[in-house]
Amino acid sequence: xxxxxxxxxxxxxxxxxxxxxxxxxxxxxxxxxxxxxxxxxxxxxxxxxxxxxxxxxxxxxxxxxxxxxxxxxxxxxxxxxxxxxxxxxxxxxxxxxxxxxxxxxxxxxxxxxxxxxxxxxxxxxxxxxxxxxxxxxxxxxxxxxxxxxxxxxxxxxxxxxxxxxxxxxxxxxxxxxxxxxxxxxxxxxxxxxxxxxxxxxxxxxxxxxxxxxxxxxxxxxxxxxxxxxxxxxxxxxxxxxxxxxxxxxxxxxxxxxxxxxxxxxxxxxxxxxxxxxxxxxxxxxxxxxxxxxxxxxxxxxxxxxxxxxxxxxxxxxxxxxxxxxxxxxxxxxxxxxxxxxxxxxxxxxxxxxxxxxxxxxxxxxxxxxxxxxxxxxxxxxxxxxxxxxxxxxxxxxxxxxxxxxxxxx
Ligand code: SAM
Numbered sequence: 107x108x109x110x111x112x113x114x115x116x117x118x119x120x121x122x123x124x125x126x127x128x129x130x131x132x133x134x135x136x137x138x139x140x141x142x143x144x145x146x147x148x149x150x151x152x153x154x155x156x157x158x159x160x161x162x163x164x165x166x167x168x169x170x171x172x173x174x175x176x177x178x179x180x181x182x183x184x185x186x187x188x189x190x191x192x193x194x195x196x197x198x199x200x201x202x203x204x205x206x207x208x209x210x211x212x213x214x215x216x217x218x219x220x221x222x223x224x225x226x227x228x229x230x231x232x233x234x235x236x237x238x239x240x241x242x243x244x245x246x247x248x249x250x251x252x253x254x255x256x257x258x259x260x261x262x263x264x265x266x267x268x269x270x271x272x273x274x275x276x277x278x279x280x281x282x283x284x285x286x287x288x289x290x291x292x293x294x295x296x297x298x299x300x301x302x303x304x305x306x307x308x309x310x311x312x313x314x315x316x317x318x319x320x321x322x323x324x325x326x327x328x329x330x331x332x333x334x335x336x337x338x339x340x341x342x343x344x345x346x347x348x349x350x351x352x353x354x355x356x357x358x359x360x361x362x363x364x365x366x367x368x369x370x371x372x373x374x375x376x377x378x379x380x381x382x383x384x385x386x387x388x389x390x391x392x393x394x395x396x397x398x399x400x401x402x403x404x405x406x407x408x409x410x411x412x413x414x415x416x417x418x419x420x421x422x423x424x425x426x427x428x429x430x431x432x433x434x435x436x437x438x439x440x441x442x443x444x445x446x447x448x449x450x451x452x453x454x455x456x457x458x459x460x461x462x463x464x465x466x467x468x469x470x471x472x473x474x475x476x477x478x479x480x481x482x483x484x485x486x487x488x489x490x491x492x493x494x495x496x497x498x499x500x501x502x503x504x505x506x507x508x509x510x511x512x513x514x515x
């Protein structure tokens with residue numbers, strides 16, 4: 107089998123030395139991967155082998171010059187198999203690129219030849235992308251929403267994630283299937299011997315089900331752990347449409363700080379009636395809050411923002427929201443709040459499905475749900491009763507509000 111070829115261009119070729127280690131190093135020695143690292147400075151021909159210069163238009167930092175990059179990339183292309191019209195797929199790591207994911211790693215693992223261009227400083231002169239795109243497919247790929255000093259760390263991560271998907275690199279191919287992100291959920295927790303570990307006086311046990319030998323029970327436990335873990339750490343990955351039919355045509359996402367201003371407008375609009383009914387007798391928190399309060403709450407709750415689908419890249423209108431968290435006073439309860447739907451989309455089951463979605467995030471050890479609504483909001487109270495909630499006497503119920511609770515089934 108022809109090895110998958112990987113070319114990396116960098117001003118720090120030594121940075122790529124870890125590609126000689128562990129499974130990727132072995133894959134190179136086994137002829138599965140053909141990794142070639144090139145020094146960009148070999149294509150800078152002045153006395154100082156200069157690869158950067160100050161930016162036109164001013165601004166901080168330096169920009170990588172186009173000529174060394176063009177020459178280096180042309181040299182990579184020219185070193186391809188003689189007589190074949192193949193070119194590499196060029197990946198340029200950059201914080202403004204498409205997010206790197208397991209799906210992208212899988213797709214790149216199908217390609218015979220990948221080349222990586224490691225930027226430094228403020229990045230590459232934009233014309234390098236044009237030069238490259240005239241010769242080969244180019245994709246800018248981001249490792250995540252943060253800024254690194256250079257592309258080398260991103261290349262190490264990408265080559266490892268892609269390389270381990272190639273046949274023969276990971277000994278047990280089954281272990282690839284069961285991993286986090288392979289089917290949209292995170293992996294379950296794993297344990298090994300000893301079953302009971304005396305950790306300097308604290309005894310830590312392996313969950314009994316894993317020692318039971320009951321494969322059905324083990325599979326069930328593991329699936330539940332995957333759902334709980336995903337709900338707790340990455341609720342944005344949960345399959346929303348599985349719990350919510352009315353939401354199927356809408357864009358449902360975990361809210362980000364960029365959503366905060368619209369969430370504030372939505373909650374103010376949706377709670378104005380309650381505020382008018384309160385006639386100033388009570389504080390209605392969704393009306394009293396300011397932008398900073400909403401931003402802070404995004405860190406304390408998992409909030410979903412529901413939008414109509416984007417048109418021509420412009421975000422669609424925010425039409426609904428809900429939020430949930432472990433109850434701060436009682437860890438066995440799951441608190442749901444700020445269920446809001448715009449007036450023209452009410453009555454279509456959106457509220458019901460959002461409530462179910464918020465409940466579905468509750469970890470396995472939660473035994474009940476809790477929420478608060480306005481004492482005069484009879485329509486809301488009927489809605490929650492239909493969803494299985496009952497009125498309870500809360501210890502900290504604020505004036506003008508009533509508490510509802512529901513046992514988890
Ligand atoms: N000024 C650039 C910007 O704001 O987009 C950031 C340049 S960064 C300091 C230098 C180099 O690090 C980039 O050219 C890229 O190669 C790499 N880099 C930084 N953050 C990255 C990320 N999140 N994913 C992939 N590569 C990254």
